Structure formats: C-alpha cells, structure tokens
Amino acid sequence: MSQTFQVDLGGIVDLLARHLYSSPRVYLRELLQNGTDAITALAEVGTSSPSVSSPGDPSAAGPGATTPRVTLRCRPDGSLEVTDTGVGLTLAEAEELLATIGRSSKRDLEMGTGREQFLGQFGIGLLSAFMVADEIELVSRSARHPQAPAVRWTGHADGRYTLVELSDDDPRRPEQPGSTVRLAPRRDLEHWLEPETVAALAADYGSLLPVELLLEVEGADGSVRSRSLSEPVLPWEQTYETPRARELALRSYCESALGFTPLASIDLDLPLAGLSGVAFVLPTAVSPTTSSAHRVYLKRMLLGTKVDELLPPWAFFVRCVVNTTAVRPTASREGLYEDDVLLATRDALGARIRRWTLETLALRDAGSAQLLAVHHLAVRALALVDDDMLDLAVEVLPFECTTGQATLAEIHERYGQIHFTPTVEGYRRIAPVAHAQDLPVVNAGYVYDADLLERVRTRRPSWTVMPVSASDVSQVLLPLEPLRALETTDALVSIREVLAAGGCDVDLRTFEPAQIPSMLLDDRDADHEQEVTSTVSEAADLWGGVLGQFSKPQHRRRLVLNDANPAVRDVLDVADRVVREAGAQALYVTALLQSGRPLPAHEANLMTDALSTLMRSAAAPRDPERHDHLDGGAA
Ligand SMILES: Nc1ncnc2c1ncn2[C@@H]1O[C@H](COP(=O)(O)OP(=O)(O)OP(=O)(O)O)[C@@H](O)[C@H]1O
Numbered sequence: 001m002s003q004t005f006q007v008d009l010g011g012i013v014d015l016l017a018r019h020l021y022s023s024p025r026v027y028l029r030e031l032l033q034n035g036t037d038a039i040t041a042l043a044e045v046g047t048s049s050p051s052v053s054s055p056g057d058p059s060a061a062g063p064g065a066t067t068p069r070v071t072l073r074c075r076p077d078g079s080l081e082v083t084d085t086g087v088g089l090t091l092a093e094a095e096e097l098l099a100t101i102g103r104s105s106k107r108d109l110e111m112g113t114g115r116e117q118f119l120g121q122f123g124i125g126l127l128s129a130f131m132v133a134d135e136i137e138l139v140s141r142s143a144r145h146p147q148a149p150a151v152r153w154t155g156h157a158d159g160r161y162t163l164v165e166l167s168d169d170d171p172r173r174p175e176q177p178g179s180t181v182r183l184a185p186r187r188d189l190e191h192w193l194e195p196e197t198v199a200a201l202a203a204d205y206g207s208l209l210p211v212e213l214l215l216e217v218e219g220a221d222g223s224v225r226s227r228s229l230s231e232p233v234l235p236w237e238q239t240y241e242t243p244r245a246r247e248l249a250l251r252s253y254c255e256s257a258l259g260f261t262p263l264a265s266i267d268l269d270l271p272l273a274g275l276s277g278v279a280f281v282l283p284t285a286v287s288p289t290t291s292s293a294h295r296v297y298l299k300r301m302l303l304g305t306k307v308d309e310l311l312p313p314w315a316f317f318v319r320c321v322v323n324t325t326a327v328r329p330t331a332s333r334e335g336l337y338e339d340d341v342l343l344a345t346r347d348a349l350g351a352r353i354r355r356w357t358l359e360t361l362a363l364r365d366a367g368s369a370q371l372l373a374v375h376h377l378a379v380r381a382l383a384l385v386d387d388d389m390l391d392l393a394v395e396v397l398p399f400e401c402t403t404g405q406a407t408l409a410e411i412h413e414r415y416g417q418i419h420f421t422p423t424v425e426g427y428r429r430i431a432p433v434a435h436a437q438d439l440p441v442v443n444a445g446y447v448y449d450a451d452l453l454e455r456v457r458t459r460r461p462s463w464t465v466m467p468v469s470a471s472d473v474s475q476v477l478l479p480l481e482p483l484r485a486l487e488t489t490d491a492l493v494s495i496r497e498v499l500a501a502g503g504c505d506v507d508l509r510t511f512e513p514a515q516i517p518s519m520l521l522d523d524r525d526a527d528h529e530q531e532v533t534s535t536v537s538e539a540a541d542l543w544g545g546v547l548g549q550f551s552k553p554q555h556r557r558r559l560v561l562n563d564a565n566p567a568v569r570d571v572l573d574v575a576d577r578v579v580r581e582a583g584a585q586a587l588y589v590t591a592l593l594q595s596g597r598p599l600p601a602h603e604a605n606l607m608t609d610a611l612s613t614l615m616r617s618a619a620a621p622r623d624p625e626r627h628d629h630l631d632g633g634a635a
Pocket residue numbers: 030033034035038084086087088089097098103104105106119120121122123124125126127179180
C-alpha cells in the first residue's frame with residue numbers, strides 16, 4: 001500500500017526561512033523581487049502595459065498608466081510595507097500561490113525551470129520574511145480582474161494562514177491594483193526593518209532594478225520623507241563624452257562598489273549569454289588561492305558580492321561586476337548553479353580576459369610593464385593552460401637567472417639553452433658558484449615556474465630546456481693543479497675518513513667565488529641523476545660533458561671543498577691531523593647550516609666537539625707528529 005509523506009509544516013517553514021539563506025538580510029531582496037516580478041507579469045498580460053525598462057519615466061507607460069514602482073514604507077510603529085504596482089492576486093490565485101510552499105507562477109510548467117523574464121522561480125522566497133517577522137500580511141487587488149474583490153492573506157511562521165476577501169468599503173482595500181506586503185518586526189530583530197537598514201539593503205540589492213524604487217519614511221506626526229533609490233542605467237552602459245570620461249567614471253564606480261582603485265578595466269559583453277559588465281584589474285598582487293569575489297546581478301537584481309564561480313581559476317587578478325539574464329541562481333540565490341550555461345559563460349568571459357591580457361602585454365608599454373610587475377603570477381598561471389600566453393610569457397616574463405634578470409627568450413638567444421633549478425633552495429646553493437662561472441641557471445622554484453619550463457620544453461622541442469642541480473654545477477669546477485693536488489693528498493684522505501662516518505664524501509676543487517668555502521650536494525641532487533643521464537645525449541656541449549659524468553655512481557651527500565678559500569686552505573695545510581679533522585668537521589657543519597637543512601643532533605655534536613678540539617689545541621699546542629686524539633692521552 002503506497003502512502004504519502006507526512007510533512008511537519010512548521011519544520012519546513014523554519015527550514016526554508018531560517019536555514020536556506022545565510023543572513024536575514026535577504027528578506028528584503030525577496031520582497032523586492034516579488035514586487036518587480038508582479039510588475040513584469042502585469043506588463044506581460046498587457047494590462048495598461050507599463051514599461052519595466054524605463055523606471056522613473058511615467059511617460060513611457062502611456063497616458064493614465066501607473067509608473068512601475070516598488071515602494072518601501074517604514075512606519076513609525078517599526079513595521080515595513082512593500083507596495084508594488086504589479087499584477088496583484090485574486091482570491092483563487094492567492095489560495096494557489098501563497099498557500100502552497102514551492103508553488104510559483106513564474107515557473108515554466110513544462111520545462112520545470114524559471115521563466116526567463118522573472119527573477120523568482122522556486123516558490124519559497126516569501127518565506128524568507130519569517131526570518132525577521134512572525135507574521136506576513138499580503139493585501140492584493142488583481143489588475144487582471146479589476147472587478148474581483150481585494151484579498152488579505154496572512155501567513156504565520158508555524159505554518160498557519162488565513163485568506164479573506166476584503167469588502168469594497170474595507171479601509172484596508174487598496175485603491176489601485178497591486179500588492180502590499182506588511183511585516184511587523186519580531187522582537188529583538190527590529191533593526192532589520194529600521195529605515196537605515198531598509199535603505200541600505202534596498203539600494204544594495206535593488207538600485208539597478210528596472211522599476212522605480214522608492215523609500216518612504218513616515219514620521220510619528222504623519223509626515224512622509226521619500227527618496228528614490230533607483231539608478232536606472234547600468235554604470236557601464238551609460239554614455240560618456242570621451243573614453244577617458246568613461247574610464248574615470250568606471251574607476252570611481254569600482255572604488256565605491258568594490259572598494260579598490262583598479263589598474264585597468266576590461267569590458268565584458270556577451271550578448272548571447274545576456275551578459276554585460278566590467279572586469280576590474282586589482283591594483284595589487286593576490287594569491288592564486290584567494291577566492292575571487294565577483295559582484296553579480298541577475299536580471300539587474302544583486303545576486304551576491306562574493307560569487308566566485310564566474311571566471312576560470314587563472315583569472316584571479318580581476319574582480320567583475322556583471323549583469324546577466326542567462327545563468328541560473330541556486331535556490332538560496334546566493335550562488336550560481338553549475339550548469340552548461342555557466343560553463344559556457346565562464347569560458348567566454350575567460351576568453352575575453354585572456355584576449356585583453358595578451359593584447360595589453362603585447363603593447364610592451366608602461367601599462368603592460370605595470371600589469372606584469374603586479375600580476376606576473378596570473379600571467380604564469382594563464383601560460384600554463386594557454387599556448388598563446390605561453391609564447392608571450394617566454395618573450396616578456398622576466399626570470400631570476402644567475403647571469404641577471406632576463407626573459408626565457410633572451411636567455412635562449414644568448415646561451416642557446418636554458419637550464420633551471422626546480423627549487424628555490426637548489427637555486428640558492430647553485431647561484432653564487434654558477435654566477436661566478438658565468439653559467440646561466442634560471443630559478444624556477446617559485447609557484448608555476450618549474451611547470452612552465454616543462455611546458456616550454458614541450459612547446460619548443462628545438463630548444464634545450466632542462467633542470468640542473470648543484471651536482472651538475474660542481475662538475476664544471478676546476479680540478480686542482482697537479483702539484484697542489486699532490487700536496488693535499490694526505491690531508492684529503494684524513495678529511496674523507498672523518499666525514500665518511502657521517503655518510504659524506506669529500507671532493508677538493510678550486511672555484512670562484514673564493515669566499516665560498518664549499519658546496520654541499522645531497523640526496524635530492526642525487527635523485528636528479530637519473531633524469532640528467534637520460535638527457536645527456538641531447539646536449540653535445542659544455543653541459544653535455546658535465547652531465548655525462550653522471551654515469552658514475554654518486555654518494556648520497558658530497559662536500560666539495562673550495563681550495564681557493566683561505567679557511568679551507570688553512571684546514572688542508574695544518575700539520576696537526578686532529579686539528580685538521582676538527583676544521584673539516586666545522587666546515588661540513590657550516591655547509592650544512594648554509595644549505596638551509598635542519599641540523600641533526602649528530603651533526604650539531606660534531607660542531608661542539610670540533611670547537612672544543614680547536615680551543616684546546618689553541619690553549620695547549622701539541623706535537624704535530626703525535627696522532628693521538630686530544631681527549632685521549634694528551635692531557
Ligand atoms: N507581490 C506579489 N504580487 C503578486 N504575486 C505575488 C507577490 N508575491 C508573491 N506572489 C506570488 O506568490 C508566489 C510565491 O512567491 P515566492 O516569493 O514564495 O516564490 P517565487 O517568487 O515564485 O520564487 P522564489 O522562491 O524563487 O522567490 C509567486 O510565484 C507569485 O505568484
């Protein structure tokens with residue numbers, strides 16, 4: 001036996017009214033929306049046909065017609081009345097539409113979707129008023145059936161409602177067709193219905209609506225102050241005398257609407273998607289992970305100020321203000337429904353912003369330099385997914401290189417190849433030595449760069465683009481003169497012995513700059529060996545020769561001492577073996593510290609031991625011929 005679900009009406013009302021929306025502030029949006037939709041419905045049936053596209057222009061509606069208008073009246077008792085000049089409701093319509101949750105006159109019954117000209121579609125918006133009031137009253141007179149009696153519907157937050165006809169002499173009967181929604185504030189929520197709040201919310205949500213929006217504040221003495229909140233023309237669709245005047249107007253609009261002075265503005269116009277607006281370029285760099293907060297109007301009603309699904313992820317350097325008719329809102333109207341229309345819109349907007357970025361960067365003027373300086377991360381992000389931008393990035397993006405800042409095109413032109421380190425740490429280790437040897441190595445350790453260089457490698461197969469490590473650089477360092485090599489043989493053997501205990505091999509080379517005592521190569525460089533070996537056959541030059549040496553097995557950690565460095569020479573040349581070994585330990589730990597690695601306890605102890613050995617040796621010089629340890633029998 002099939003049965004029907006039982007519904008706890010109070011629970012459903014509570015769920016929809018209080019938990020669907022993120023803030024009570026949306027109650028006003030829903031009321032404005034219903035008023036505007038009622039006016040649209042009236043225009044649709046042709047009764048007196050007021051134009052909804054020319055708010056504040058009564059002449060547009062023709063003689064005798066009412067100006068399409070939504071009036072917000074704040075009463076001295078703290079209540080709010082929202083009156084529209086719309087289509088109104090008969091008793092039967094009110095019964096069907098207001099008394100049934102989820103029933104909407106604005107939905108296409110066959111398609112199940114909202115009809116294009118209306119803002120609402122879900123049949124739940126009115127319930128949001130229960131967030132600020134315990135009771136909603138709607139008094140209405142039908143414009144379609146002017147002779148039908150006026151009606152009064154009262155809904156309660158617990159799910160009850162009453163619906164009555166108003167007699168012709170009832171003082172509450174409206175003089176004109178249309179509807180008035182009346183809310184008395186719930187205790188402690190009075191502020192939501194106060195004139196300042198109502199004015200601010202109405203201006204935010206509804207100033208661009210295609211109907212006149214009027215705020216009336218009634219004083220205790222019966223006086224009424226009224227002001228229009230409408231700004232009928234979309235800021236980016238206004239006409240200006242010069243392009244410069246338009247630019248300045250858009251800039252100040254961005255300052256007031258988004259709170260920043262933009263670097264530039266990009267017009268967005270997608271007639272097919274019913275979208276128009278502007279993308280404003282942020283004046284400062286932002287992290288790619290910052291959520292993009294766009295200001296989106298749906299059919300000229302503010303949908304949200306933090307909508308982040310509008311643009312592709314790489315476009316994080318702009319904030320948009322757009323008005324659209326095509327995309328669908330979620331039921332809470334606080335985000336966009338992820339459907340094909342949104343995907344197509346996002347792609348088209350992305351294409352527009354991409355084109356502007358390409359054109360601007362190609363100008364190579366002050367504006368493009370500024371854009372690049374502030375938003376190079378965004379350019380990198382776009383180059384990762386876009387070939388045209390990649391090609392341009394190769395020409396214009398400056399990279400840190402051991403031979404100075406340069407673009408990839410410049411480096412390739414000058415050296416015929418591009419070598420890079422995929423980590424900043426690796427670059428820091430290599431940079432001083434590579435710089436002194438005039439070896440060009442690009443720092444690709446920052447966000448996107450290593451991936452970008454990989455993309456350049458595939459996009460330009462004729463270019464040599466490959467990662468290098470400290471091991472590679474060490475291979476180009478000069479070996480010692482034969483005589484000096486002979487002189488240092490014994491010392492090197494003893495140093496190797498003492499550091500082998502900690503898993504470190506030692507090499508002795510001579511290289512510039514002489515201030516650098518050593519280079520420490522470790523397993524992370526060794527990891528890279530495989531890759532280098534595989535690319536070795538491609539490079540028949542200096543680097544190829546260097547890389548070729550990787551066919552021999554490497555130690556996991558290798559200290560390359562610099563014989564040009566005075567401290568290293570002191571350690572090598574000291575006759576006392578124990579002092580030499582302590583010096584070698586100190587050099588090793590210093591190299592470890594300089595490489596930015598954490599210092600394990602064993603290595604930290606090495607330093608303390610070395611220091612104490614050196615101190616004792618300085619205090620009590622020993623017979624250099626004796627090979628016993630100080631802490632052994634010397635005391
Ligand atoms: N001011 C009004 N004038 C005429 N009809 C109204 C008015 N307010 C509400 N209605 C009727 O009540 C129905 C339900 O309104 P409600 O605000 O709950 O939902 P909706 O506007 O249809 O959709 P949504 O949930 O997306 O806002 C509307 O479809 C409309 O037919």
